[in-house]
Amino acid sequence: MFEQLGLIGCGLMGGSFALACKRAGLVKRVVGYSKSPSTTERARQLGVIDQEASSALMAVSGSDLVLVAVPVAATEATLKAVKGLITPTTLLMDVGSTKRDVVDAARRALREQMGSFVPCHPITGKEVAGVEHADANLYIDQKIVLTPVEKTLTAQLKRATALWAALGGKVVTMSPDAHDAAFAAVSHLPHLIAFAAINAIIRQPQGNEYLDLAGPGFRDFSRIAASDPQVWHDIFATNKAQLLEQSQFFRENLLAMERMIENSDRAGLMQQIAQASATRAAWHMGADKPGR
Amino acid sequence: MFEQLGLIGCGLMGGSFALACKRAGLVKRVVGYSKSPSTTERARQLGVIDQEASSALMAVSGSDLVLVAVPVAATEATLKAVKGLITPTTLLMDVGSTKRDVVDAARRALREQMGSFVPCHPITGKEVAGVEHADANLYIDQKIVLTPVEKTLTAQLKRATALWAALGGKVVTMSPDAHDAAFAAVSHLPHLIAFAAINAIIRQPQGNEYLDLAGPGFRDFSRIAASDPQVWHDIFATNKAQLLEQSQFFRENLLAMERMIENSDRAGLMQQIAQASATRAAWHMGADKPGR
Numbered sequence: 001m002f003e004q005l006g007l008i009g010c011g012l013m014g015g016s017f018a019l020a021c022k023r024a025g026l027v028k029r030v031v032g033y034s035k036s037p038s039t040t041e042r043a044r045q046l047g048v049i050d051q052e053a054s055s056a057l058m059a060v061s062g063s064d065l066v067l068v069a070v071p072v073a074a075t076e077a078t079l080k081a082v083k084g085l086i087t088p089t090t091l092l093m094d095v096g097s098t099k100r101d102v103v104d105a106a107r108r109a110l111r112e113q114m115g116s117f118v119p120c121h122p123i124t125g126k127e128v129a130g131v132e133h134a135d136a137n138l139y140i141d142q143k144i145v146l147t148p149v150e151k152t153l154t155a156q157l158k159r160a161t162a163l164w165a166a167l168g169g170k171v172v173t174m175s176p177d178a179h180d181a182a183f184a185a186v187s188h189l190p191h192l193i194a195f196a197a198i199n200a201i202i203r204q205p206q207g208n209e210y211l212d213l214a215g216p217g218f219r220d221f222s223r224i225a226a227s228d229p230q231v232w233h234d235i236f237a238t239n240k241a242q243l244l245e246q247s248q249f250f251r252e253n254l255l256a257m258e259r260m261i262e263n264s265d266r267a268g269l270m271q272q273i274a275q276a277s278a279t280r281a282a283w284h285m286g287a288d289k290p291g292r
Numbered sequence: 293m294f295e296q297l298g299l300i301g302c303g304l305m306g307g308s309f310a311l312a313c314k315r316a317g318l319v320k321r322v323v324g325y326s327k328s329p330s331t332t333e334r335a336r337q338l339g340v341i342d343q344e345a346s347s348a349l350m351a352v353s354g355s356d357l358v359l360v361a362v363p364v365a366a367t368e369a370t371l372k373a374v375k376g377l378i379t380p381t382t383l384l385m386d387v388g389s390t391k392r393d394v395v396d397a398a399r400r401a402l403r404e405q406m407g408s409f410v411p412c413h414p415i416t417g418k419e420v421a422g423v424e425h426a427d428a429n430l431y432i433d434q435k436i437v438l439t440p441v442e443k444t445l446t447a448q449l450k451r452a453t454a455l456w457a458a459l460g461g462k463v464v465t466m467s468p469d470a471h472d473a474a475f476a477a478v479s480h481l482p483h484l485i486a487f488a489a490i491n492a493i494i495r496q497p498q499g500n501e502y503l504d505l506a507g508p509g510f511r512d513f514s515r516i517a518a519s520d521p522q523v524w525h526d527i528f529a530t531n532k533a534q535l536l537e538q539s540q541f542f543r544e545n546l547l548a549m550e551r552m553i554e555n556s557d558r559a560g561l562m563q564q565i566a567q568a569s570a571t572r573a574a575w576h577m578g579a580d581k582p583g584r
Contacts, residue, residue, distance in 0.1 A: 123507045143505060172505070178498070185493050186506035190513040193485060195568035196546040201477050202571055204541070206470070211575055213435060213464070214478035215415045217519075218577075220512040221482040225572040229565040236553050236561065247550050249496070251543060254488040258539050261528050269528065273521040276487035279494055280517040283503055285510075 001025075001163070002091075006063030007032040008056045008078055010043035012126060013095045014069030015134025018048050020167045021065075023136045033059035034131075035070075043131045060085040065163075072096040073234045079109035079117075086113040091159050093120045097183065097231075099147040099176035101238035107151075115153040118160040121145045121179065122169065129228065140168030147176040177242075184242035189250060191232055192243065194225035293317075293455070294383075298355030299324040300348045300370055302335035304418060305387045306361030307426025310340050312459045313357075315428045325351035326423075327362075335423045352377045357455075364388040365526045371401035371409075378405040383451050385412045389475065389523075391439040391468035393530035399443075407445040410452040413437045413471065414461065421520060432460035439468040469534075476534035481542060483524055484535065486517035 005027040007014050011034070021027045032049030033056050034040040043049045053059035060066050060082040070078050075096060086092055092113075096102045099119050106117050124142040126133055144164040148157050161171050174182075201207045214222075236243055260269040297319040299306050303326070313319045324341030325348050326332040335341045345351035352358050352374040362370050367388060378384055384405075388394045391411050398409050416434040418425055436456040440449050453463050466474075493499045506514075528535055552561040 123505065125507075143507075145505070181498070182502040182505045185496070185499075185502045186510045190489065190510055192549060193489065193546065194513060194572075195565050196549050197482065197485065197542055198568040198571050199564060200538070200542040200545040202567070203545070204477070206473070207477075210474040210477045211571075213415065213437070213474045214575075215435070215577065216417075217516045218478045218482055220515050221486065222572055222575075223512050224509045225568050227569060229562060229569050232565055232569075233558070233562050236565075237556065237558070240553055240556075244550055244554060246492070247546065250489055250492040251546065253492040253495070254485065254539065254543065257484060257488055258536055261532055262536060264529065264532075266525070266529070270521060270525050272491060273487050273524055273528075275494075276490040276517050277519060277521050277524075279490050279503075280486075280514055283506075283514075285507065 001166075002027045002065040004028065004063040004065070005030045006053070006059040006061075006066040006082075007049060007069065008034075008059055008067065008082070009069035010034040010039050010049060010131050011069060012129050012131070012133050012135075013122065013138075014067055015043060015046075015048040015131040016136065016138035017067055017069065017095070017167075018043075019134055019136035020139055021163075024166050026163065026166055027065060031059050031061075031063060039131060043134075046131060046134070048131055048134050056081045057085060060090075064090055066090060066092045068092070068094040071231065071234055072098055072102060072238050075102050076105035076109050079106055083110055083113055086110065086116050088113075088116060088153065090116050091156050091163070092117045093160055095120055095122055097121060097187070097235050098238040099145075099179045103147065103149055103176045107149075114149075114151045116156055118152060118156050119147045119149075119176065120160065120164070121147070121183075122164075137168075139164070142169055144169035144171045145179055146171060146173045147179050148173065149176065180239050180242045181246075184239055184246040188235055188239055188243045189246045191224050191227060192236065192247060193250070194222050195232075198222060198225045293458075294319045294357040296320065296355040296357070297322045298345070298351040298353075298358040299341060299361065300326075300351050300359065300374070301361035302326040302331050302341060302423050303361060304421050304423070304425050304427075304430075305414065306359055307335060307338075307340040307423040308428065308430035309359055309361065309387070309459075310335075311426055311428035312431055313455075316458050318455065318458055319357060323351050323353075323355060327366075331423060335426075338423060338426070340423055340426050348373045349377060352382075356382055358382060358384045360384070360386040363523065363526055364390055364394060364530050367394050368397035368401050371398055375402055375405055378402065378408050380405075380408060380445065382408050383448050383455070384409045385452055387412055387414055389413060389479070389527050390530040391437075391471045395439065395441055395468045399441075406441075406443045408448055410444060410448050411439045411441075411468065412452065412456070413439070413475075414456075429460075431456070434461055436461035436463050437471055438463060438465045439471050440465065441468065472531050472534045473538075476531055476538040480527055480531055480535045481538045483516050483519060484528065484539060485542070486514050487524075490514060490517045
């Protein structure tokens, strides 16, 4: 399907993509670049990439498929650096967790080559980072959200859709803003809440003793609070408006429940809890609605 | 160790206690009572209890060990019903998730027999309720919090400690108020937050579509929102003061992080996230401090 994958960022997401493409026979050769030369070397030693590139531009040279798998904040500089070698036949994708910001950065960086760019967000990951944990199975049965814009070439969107599907992903298409609102609600806000909940506990005099008593419910609830600080700082900063809107809405719902507890409003509180409980009990990860 | 266990409430917690006691050879006979006769019958059929009692009082008759494993809101009425057969040699325990409320109810119900009562909260459970899921291993390696008061007989506290230890539990002793503050922070508030977070999503026009996109982070974060509404309504109502204090403190921490996001306070936000992330990464469930 593709002659050469130019991989920029040989971490967990990029490395897994390379392994999955190779296993599926979708690329003949992978040329990789990472900011840290030792990461690039390690990726080659592990067989994740076939050849090390000395720059992002060199990784794109001769590649008909390019995946940018760098922190969201580095997307614009990366796209600017490689723009000169992007043509209308190059399929260029990213894997960033926010999309409005990425699309805006891509518009500024790519200009007339914007049509080759298909913004992607694979809904997957691991607790651990780094090319050592790259996994050819990472994308199987996982949702892959594509957020094309008006300038996106239909042909490239089709190629991207077919490629992710061939890797086992379930492709969903939506606008960058709809994507960012959805993930502010179901991912970014839960992370923000989990960070704030941990901090609220440890700032109390007995906080550490409280933590010693926490059980499995707390373990699962707070697991995402152990996530990488830099990654989450950047996500919060790039998806600021949507995140703040979701957080305010959440606080209003929390306050309403507090008032019911305070006022011993049994019926109201039961209704709130029952609604949440029934919703969560019926929810299954990756649930598909008919006709979507 | 004991002649007869009188089990009041043959659900998951009570049934598991009976099975564990029998397997450890700590009781010769188990007489059980549940509000629903079909539950009591099922418990006998499953071998969780040896004999069905027609009332809570009948379950206590002839028992030197009594476990009250009913919803917290039913504790006072249950203790009043059995008080006449409690003697200074009866070890009487509960398994309620809140303790100030239970201790106050016990004082009112038991009066001069208060010394026989050792308030307990085993930090364990399952997603599923009912005697069908009773499990003799439920208490192994789990924290068991005992919250004795001044009137508690030292001899009964010692017997309770030895009993739970013999079932594999790790016994911790603290005051009822310290218990309630700790669990407001690490259990009750996380549940309240999870309920409010689900409701905040589904009250948005696109809420159900957002939920379809949620991944493993959301799955774990929100798992406790599927908990039993009645149980959690009662816990929130009985631990009102401590829960509202914890919730307010959490909201203040959340708002502080929102302000940093709004003001693009990079250093401040990084510091908040890094502190939470390092704390959660270092945390292990049931961590014991030396000397406790």
